Structures are given as C-alpha cells and as structure tokens.
C-alpha cells in the first residue's frame with residue numbers, strides 16, 4: 605500500500621470511529637472518564653508520596669538519630685598497649701587511653717577516651733578503671749586513714765562521696781556498691797596490654 609493510500613485508510617478509520625454510533629460515543633466517553641480517573645489516581649499517588657516523604661523524612665531522620673549510637677562501633681573492649689612490665693610498681697600508675705572518639709555522627713582522632721591504673725604485685729599485674737563505680741567520679745590516690753586498721757596509708761579514694769579502696773581495688777568503706785572495676789590484662793613479650801571497658805555505675809554487679 606502506498607503512503608498516500610495508507611494515510612487515507614487511517615484517516616477513514618479515525619473518521620469512522622469519531623462519527624460512529626452512540627455506543628461508540630459512550631465508549632469514547634467511558635475511555636475519557638477512565639483516562640481522567642487514571643490522571644486523578646496518579647495525582648493522588650504523587651501527592652501522597654510527597655506527603656509521606658515530607659512527614660516521613662523527619663521521622664526517619666529522628667529514628668536514625670536515636671538508633672545511630674546503636675550502630676556505631678564500640679570504643680571500649682579493645683586492648684591497648686600501655687607500658688612494659690618492668691616499669692610497673694606496687695603503687696598504681698595512671699594511664700590515659702587515647703583513641704578515635706566517636707559520637708553518633710563524627711569521629712575525632714586521638715582523643716582521651718578514658719584512663720586506668722596499673723600496678724604490679726610480685727608477678728601479678730593488676731589494672732583498674734579510674735572511674736568510681738558509685739557515680740563515675742575520678743578516683744584519686746592519696747594518704748588517708750584506713751577505716752579498717754585506723755592507720756594512715758596510701759590508697760585509692762573517691763573525692764565525691766568519700767569512698768576508699770585499697771590498692772588492690774577492694775572497698776574499704778563508703779557508698780560504692782562494688783570494688784573498683786578490674787580490667788583484663790595480657791602480657792605480650794614484656795608489654796602490658798589492658799582491655800579498656802566502661803561499666804555501669806551504681807549497681808553491685810560489674811556490668812558493661
């Protein structure tokens with residue numbers, strides 16, 4: 605079929621449909637209605653999507669903000685190499701733990717994330733967290749009256765509520781619900797590695 609003939613037939617065909625019976629006109633109206641319904645549906649769907657995004661975005665952002673700390677990498681529970689065994693003494697020495705500090709959104713390199721005490725008694729190396737198990741104040745070393753012997757001696761003490769602890773971390777008196785929190789130690793070729801962890805304050809159980 606030539607192009608001209610094809611255009612004529614197509615034109616006729618179109619003309620035939622547009623000039624057909626009422627049934628055909630009703631079909632046309634129905635189709636128009638269907639197109640209109642489809643357009644309305646699309647409009648509603650788009651509007652709903654925009655609404656959901658507008659309302660949902662802050663909710664999702666809020667959920668992320670709440671959940672972010674759950675997903676962040678733990679900063680505690682790692683072993684840190686502190687010193688060598690030969691440098692330790694019976695009197696506890698204090699060490700700072702430096703690492704990348706993370707909050708929900710940022711990472712700050714080389715920040716102090718905590719501190720601890722390490723000592724050596726004979727062949728045994730001991731390490732204790734420097735925060736008081738009562739409410740988290742910083743433990744100090746000083747000469748105090750031992751409530752059990754009445755003698756003045758060096759010991760750990762907490763300046764906040766006057767709790768006292770012996771150098772092996774045992775409670776001597778005061779309101780602390782437990783002994784100082786001991787930390788896990790590994791000796792590797794004479795180096796002292798301590799697993800730094802934080803524990804829950806104010807409870808008798810030593811728990812992360």
Ligand code: FES
Pocket residue numbers: 736737738739740741762763764765766767778779780
């Ligand atoms: S915080 Fe140490 S005794 Fe209360």
